[in-house]
Amino acid sequence: xxxxxxxxxxYEPKNVxxxxxxxxxxxxLYQFDETxxxxxxxxxxxxxxxxxxVSGKLHIGHVFSYTHTEITSRFKRMKGLNVYYxxxxxxxxxxxxxxxxxxxxxxxxxxxxxxxxxxxxxTGNKYSQLFRDLWIKLGFSCDFDSAYSTISSTSxxxxxxxxxxxxxxxxxxxxxxPALWCTKLQTSFSQAEIEVEYIAGQFVHIPxxxxxxxxxxxxxxxxxxxxxxxxxxxxxxxxxxxxxxxKKVKVPFFGHEVxxxxxxxxxxxxxxxxxMCCTFGDTTDIQWWRQHKLPLREAINKFGKMTEICGPLxxxxxxxxxxxxxxxxxxxxxxxxxxPIKAEDRPVNTYERSGAPVEYIVQPQWFIKVCDIKExxxxxxxxxxxxxxxxxxxxxxxxxxxxxxxxxxxxxxFGVPIPAWVSEDGQHIHVxxxxxxxIDPLExxxxxxxxxxxxxxxxxxxxxxxxxxxxPLINARWTLxxxxxxxxxxxxxxxxxxxxxxxxxxxxxxxxYHFNDVPWAHAVISGHVKKPEAKVDGQQLAGQxxxxxxxxxxxxxxxxxxxxKILERQCADAIRLWSAxxxxxxxxxxxxxxxxxxxxxxxxxxxxxxxxxxxxEGFTPDSKIQTVNPEDHWMRARIKExxxxxxxxVEEYELHRAKVELDKLFWITFCDNYIEFVKCRVQxxxxxxxxxxxxxxxxxxxxxxxMYAPYAPHxxxxxxxxxxxxxxxxxxxxxxxLPDPAALTAQETQGLKQGEALVELIGAIRTFKSKxxxxxxxxxxxxxxxxxxxxxxxxxxxxxxAQNFASAQSVKSVxxxxxxxxxxxxxxxxxxxWIQYNEENLKKxxx
RNA sequence: GGGCAGUUAGCUCAGUUGGCUAGAGCAUCGCCCUUACAAGGCGAGGGUCGUAGGUUCGAGCCCUACACUGCCCACCA
Numbered sequence: 001x002x003x004x005x006x007x008x009x010x011y012e013p014k015n016v017x018x019x020x021x022x023x024x025x026x027x028x029l030y031q032f033d034e035t036x037x038x039x040x041x042x043x044x045x046x047x048x049x050x051x052x053x054v055s056g057k058l059h060i061g062h063v064f065s066y067t068h069t070e071i072t073s074r075f076k077r078m079k080g081l082n083v084y085y086x087x088x089x090x091x092x093x094x095x096x097x098x099x100x101x102x103x104x105x106x107x108x109x110x111x112x113x114x115x116x117x118x119x120x121x122x123t124g125n126k127y128s129q130l131f132r133d134l135w136i137k138l139g140f141s142c143d144f145d146s147a148y149s150t151i152s153s154t155s156x157x158x159x160x161x162x163x164x165x166x167x168x169x170x171x172x173x174x175x176x177x178p179a180l181w182c183t184k185l186q187t188s189f190s191q192a193e194i195e196v197e198y199i200a201g202q203f204v205h206i207p208x209x210x211x212x213x214x215x216x217x218x219x220x221x222x223x224x225x226x227x228x229x230x231x232x233x234x235x236x237x238x239x240x241x242x243x244x245x246x247k248k249v250k251v252p253f254f255g256h257e258v259x260x261x262x263x264x265x266x267x268x269x270x271x272x273x274x275x276m277c278c279t280f281g282d283t284t285d286i287q288w289w290r291q292h293k294l295p296l297r298e299a300i301n302k303f304g305k306m307t308e309i310c311g312p313l314x315x316x317x318x319x320x321x322x323x324x325x326x327x328x329x330x331x332x333x334x335x336x337x338x339x340p341i342k343a344e345d346r347p348v349n350t351y352e353r354s355g356a357p358v359e360y361i362v363q364p365q366w367f368i369k370v371c372d373i374k375e376x377x378x379x380x381x382x383x384x385x386x387x388x389x390x391x392x393x394x395x396x397x398x399x400x401x402x403x404x405x406x407x408x409x410x411x412x413x414f415g416v417p418i419p420a421w422v423s424e425d426g427q428h429i430h431v432x433x434x435x436x437x438x439i440d441p442l443e444x445x446x447x448x449x450x451x452x453x454x455x456x457x458x459x460x461x462x463x464x465x466x467x468x469x470x471x472p473l474i475n476a477r478w479t480l481x482x483x484x485x486x487x488x489x490x491x492x493x494x495x496x497x498x499x500x501x502x503x504x505x506x507x508x509x510x511x512x513y514h515f516n517d518v519p520w521a522h523a524v525i526s527g528h529v530k531k532p533e534a535k536v537d538g539q540q541l542a543g544q545x546x547x548x549x550x551x552x553x554x555x556x557x558x559x560x561x562x563x564x565k566i567l568e569r570q571c572a573d574a575i576r577l578w579s580a581x582x583x584x585x586x587x588x589x590x591x592x593x594x595x596x597x598x599x600x601x602x603x604x605x606x607x608x609x610x611x612x613x614x615x616x617e618g619f620t621p622d623s624k625i626q627t628v629n630p631e632d633h634w635m636r637a638r639i640k641e642x643x644x645x646x647x648x649x650v651e652e653y654e655l656h657r658a659k660v661e662l663d664k665l666f667w668i669t670f671c672d673n674y675i676e677f678v679k680c681r682v683q684x685x686x687x688x689x690x691x692x693x694x695x696x697x698x699x700x701x702x703x704x705x706x707m708y709a710p711y712a713p714h715x716x717x718x719x720x721x722x723x724x725x726x727x728x729x730x731x732x733x734x735x736x737x738l739p740d741p742a743a744l745t746a747q748e749t750q751g752l753k754q755g756e757a758l759v760e761l762i763g764a765i766r767t768f769k770s771k772x773x774x775x776x777x778x779x780x781x782x783x784x785x786x787x788x789x790x791x792x793x794x795x796x797x798x799x800x801x802a803q804n805f806a807s808a809q810s811v812k813s814v815x816x817x818x819x820x821x822x823x824x825x826x827x828x829x830x831x832x833x834w835i836q837y838n839e840e841n842l843k844k845x846x847x
Numbered sequence: 848g849g850g851c852a853g854u855u856a857g858c859u860c861a862g863u864u865g866g867c868u869a870g871a872g873c874a875u876c877g878c879c880c881u882u883a884c885a886a887g888g889c890g891a892g893g894g895u896c897g898u899a900g901g902u903u904c905g906a907g908c909c910c911u912a913c914a915c916u917g918c919c920c921a922c923c924a
Contacts, residue, residue: 009883196923203924220924233924266924275924282923347923358923393851397920401849497918532859549917581860586852587917589859596886597872603886611883649863660861660871675883769878770890776881 006722007613011606013571017714021136029732030077030141032084034484041486045081047073048471048493048520049142050503051088051150053464054127055095058134059552060561060590061496065526067579068655069494070140072524074710075650077141078738084487086146086475089131091124093415093464094185094353096151099123100414108413120414124151134563138572139713141734148474150467151416156438158478159467160419162510163408166368167420167431171513172408174422174429176364178279178286179407183304183318184356187411188365190463191404192502195352198343203271204326205337208232208249208258216241216249216260217336219271221346223329224321225278227254227310228299233288234274236262241274251276252334253325254311261292280360283403302361318359364426366409366418366460370509374399377505380512384523387653388585391497391525395508398501406506408463415461421446424453434479469506472519488515492522497585500525524653527587531557549589561590573712574598580655580711601663602715605708608671612697613723615682621727625695628688630797631677631758632696633751637744638669639703641752644741646707659711666704673759674700680804702728709733757794760826761785761802764833768824769806778842780808780835784823786816787831806835 024030037044047069052062073085100116100123101107108116128149135142148155166172179188204223207215218232229251234241241260248257258276265284266275277288279296288294299310306313306321312328313321329335349358370377377399386392409418417440419432430446432439441457470478476487489511495503504523511519530549552561559565566575570592577598582588627633642665649658678693685693702724709716713734720733730736744752765783769776783806787795792813795802803811816832823834 010886196921199923201923218924222924225924271924277924284924347921349923388852390851394919397850401920501919583861591859593873594859600886604884607884607887609883614883645863652863654863656861657863663871671884672888766889767891771878773878776879776889 007610009610011602011715011718013573013602013714016718017137017139017572020714020717021139023717024141024732024734025136025144027731028145029734030073030083030085030143032086032143032146033082036082037084037484040082043080043082044084044487044491045073045076046084046475046487046490046492047086048475048490048507049086049088050495051090051148051468051471052131053095054089054091054124054131055099056127057558058131058563059529060563060566061529061552063134063138063563063566063575064529064579064582064588065494065496066135066140067138067576068524068526068584068653070138070142071576071580071655071710072492072494072650072653074141074713074734075738077734078706078710078736080737083141084146084475085142086148087132087135087140087142087144088148088150088471088474089124089128090150090464090468091121091128092149092151092155092467093461094187094410094412095464096120096124097412097414098185098353099127113413116413121151124149134567137567138563138575141713146475150464150474151414153438154477154480155467155474156416157480158470158473159416159462160432160437160439161434161479162470162473162514163419163462163466164431164434164437166510166513169513171369173367173369173405174364174420174426175367176362176426178289178360178362179365180351180404181302181359181361181363182351182354182356183300183302183359184354185351185412186302188361188363188407188409189351189353190407190465191402192406192465192505193352194349194358196347197350197355197357199346199348199357200343201341201346203337203339203341204329204335205272205339206252206329206334207336208251208274208276210244210247210249213243213247216244216274217272218274218276219339220276221341222278222281222322223325224306224310224313224318225281225299226251226276226325227306227313228278228280228297229254229256229258229276230279230289230294230297231258231277231292232260232274233263233266233277234260235266235268236264238266238268238273253329253332261288263288263292282360286360296362298362300359300361302363304356304359318357364422365407366420366458367405367407368466368509368513369405371402371405373512374402377509377512380518381508383518384508385521387522387524391500391523391585394497394500395504398505406463406509408466409458409460410463411459412461415464416467417441418458418460418462420458421450421455422458423450424456428452430455437479465502465506468503469510472507472511473514489518490520492524493520494524494526496528497525498528522653525585527582527585529561529590530587531561531590549587552590566592566595570595571599571602571714573602573714576713577601577659577711580659583656584653601667602712604667604671605705605712605715606719608666608675609701609705609719609723612675612701615678616694616697619691619694619698621695621698623695625691626688627696627747628692629681630751630754631674631801632692633745633748634755634758635669635674635696635700635751637748637752638665638755639700640742640744640748643703643707643738647738647741655711658707662704662707666708670700670704673755673762676762676805677758677798677801680801705733706736706738709736754794754798757787757791757831758798758801760791760831761787761795761798761833762805764824764826764831765802765806765835768833768835771824774837774842777807778837780806780837781810782836783808783811784814784819784834784836785811785831786814786819786823791831808835 073083077083100120201221203219205217205219209215244260277285280286306316378396381395419439421430428451472490476484507519531552574595578595642661645661646658681693705716717733799811819834823832825832
């Protein structure tokens with residue numbers, strides 16, 4: 001069997017990639033070794049894979065950041081670790097509901113709850129399958145048998161266990177208080193789900209009348225909240241309003257009287273300096289309402305409509321009411337001034353899942369206490385090692401600025417039920433026993449009697465994050481029969497930086513409450529993929545392109561950026577190599593050209609392997625073969641050097657840094673130089689020298705392939721199967737192990753210097769010829785070179801290579817003074833070269 | 848307003864304890880179809896490393912101030 005026949009001239013990823021994906025799956029190559037894990041927990045490397053939210057298609061950003069984890073997992077496996085790399089889907093909760101509504105056209109409230117939940121499960125399954133297919137096509141080494149879904153009954157059980165445990169520890173509370181509310185989706189939500197949007201508005205100046213004094217002018221952007229006004233605030237230092245302090249003013253149009261109070265939070269220079277406090281326009285209103293024990297006047301109901309107390313506004317939507325209010329006030333000459341506010345000057349908090357402006361509704365909600373343990377949370381966050389380290393600052397700034405406890409109840413249909421019952425008056429709570437979980441409180445009743453009326457099962461479901469924050473527990477099969485002892489903390493959590501305040505934060509929080517420990521040793525934070533966009537605004541300098549980075553939109557940029565579309569144009573290995581080309585935590589610009597470059601690399605790897613292996617036709621590798629030539633020692637030394645760097649970089653999750661070094665090794669050392677050096681030896685060297693070259697080629701190429709295998713698993717597998725398997729006796733490339741980096745031998749240290757000197761000499765010869773446009777094949781007479789004594793000694797054994805390079809008849813070292821003035825100097829070195837050509841030969845070329 | 852990053856070649860970016868003349872890819876130009884690879888090879892041009900100071904024998908890297916860009920957080924009357 002000849003290698004030449006086995007090794008096609010071209011690498012065809014379209015055929016090769018699916019072939020090995022199937023092979024790996026059949027061999028169950030990436031399955032976590034449960035038995036070994038139980039015996040040897042210190043060898044486990046466990047990854048808390050992000051379960052992508054089932055809210056539509058995956059985008060290139062997912063591919064980018066998941067690829068980093070995927071490559072890391074392969075490296076860890078090659079280091080002999082028992083890698084647990086699961087696959088999950090976050091298919092519970094509001095995102096799935098919204099997707100289901102969109103796909104099916106059925107709204108949650110239009111059908112029975114159970115009916116809608118069924119639709120949601122179907123939707124979840126459909127998209128989960130799509131996700132899985134994509135991961136497989138990208139060559140991901142997830143253990144697909146370890147897949148979990150957050151709506152599964154085991155996930156529900158663990159999520160509910162977490163709820164019950166926290167309740168028993170006094171960390172869960174049910175409170176009736178103003179909560180963040182989305183009027184569009186009719187649910188409460190948490191601080192983490194707030195997104196700031198900039199919406200233009202207007203300041204309306206309105207007079208509040210009082211007997212014996214001129215009317216007090218207030219400025220508001222929300223005149224529709226006048227009926228909810230419960231007081232007016234001014235700053236205690238603001239002398240202008242001193243006469244009004246403690247007095248009551250009349251709310252225009254509605255006529256109820258409210259007190260004028262002082263508080264530091266009222267800004268003198270904003271609006272008129274006097275501000276109305278309504279229940280509730282913003283968080284300051286809530287603080288004032290609490291602090292000053294103000295009454296509650298609710299103007300907006302949970303559907304975003306105005307309430308009965310709003311008189312002529314009742315029943316209107318908020319926006320409509322605002323317009324109507326201005327009209328009504330204007331009719332009575334109660335609008336003193338209208339000042340438009342530009343969008344950029346008016347940040348408005350919105351709910352990230354609906355885009356609707358935040359409202360505040362007083363309803364009983366479930367909370368997990370966080371505001372009182374900020375210091376502890378920061379401390380526990382410091383016990384996690386963050387990669388890159390500066391990402392910890394985001395976590396800390398988020399924790400420091402927390403102002404709401406975590407609202408975990410959602411007034412929605414499809415989620416993990418809150419395992420609790422409440423008495424009719426809301427004063428008594430009964431939470432399920434651990435043994436009952438999972439449970440839907442709407443379908444069963446507690447056995448103990450209710451102290452007041454009947455138990456009512458809690459209809460709210462949990463925030464999706466309440467479940468995804470226990471993914472380490474789901475992975476550890478917490479409380480299940482086959483619980484994985486000592487699985488926690490997990491080795492690492494990979495995720496993108498946008499969900500530090502949600503996923504990372506909540507996971508740390510829960511781990512702290514449950515176990516007083518970190519959930520994982522490492523948090524590895526990746527950047528985003530941005531799309532390049534020509535800058536159109538502002539001045540565009542002539543001939544200069546400005547590149548603006550913007551977020552990729554799933555809907556608008558589908559064709560260009562959808563992973564399945566990209567996979568039609570680029571092979572998986574190329575996409576992976578491109579993804580690995582960003583520094584850790586840094587956003588990257590989408591660059592299909594970069595994938596094309598990666599494709600070129602794959603061709604190069606293919607061709608170099610093909611050539612090297614064809615040279616070795618009939619050779620049987622044997623570790624006992626003596627390495628004799630300095631170039632061989634040099635090649636081996638370079639491999640070791642790079643291997644060290646690769647291991648160190650991968651240890652720090654700097655896959656890009658490792659790749660840069662590998663690329664230099666492969667492209668420059670191996671292809672441009674080593675292979676070229678060896679060419680002459682395999683033609684004319686002694687048997688011993690040939691053996692040395694072959695063995696070095698074999699070892700070097702295999703080592704290079706091993707180090708590239710995590711990045712480009714398909715092509716390395718293909719080459720391995722064709723050429724190496726027969727000698728290595730292991731089923732797959734990906735079952736090979738990376739040895740620990742070894743120190744250089746004395747010969748290798750020497751070889752390193754010799755190789756460098758040779759590269760220098762060859763470089764000078766190349767430059768000499770290139771500058772004179774002398775063709776590669778033109779034979780030279782004699783090469784003259786000058787260099788210091790030390791370099792000369794290093795070059796002594798390799799001069800034949802230089803001679804071969806220029807097809808010269810001889811090569812000799814001369815004194816520097818003996819060289820012509822236009823001899824070629826090696827850059828920055830003492831070495832110079834002059835090549836003597838036969839005029840006839842040079843003419844032949846030009847003629 | 849507070850914080851975190853970044854600013855290096857025309858473009859996109861490396862540059863890891865401070866150390867020879869600052870690198871790569873793309874783009875540009877020149878040469879070469881060389882028995883692995885023209886989807887390639889060899890070579891060339893191109894940089895006051897954001898600005899101004901400081902520390903040091905020596906600074907792209909450390910310190911200070913400033914400018915600009917991006918992000919996170921706060922700001923919502």
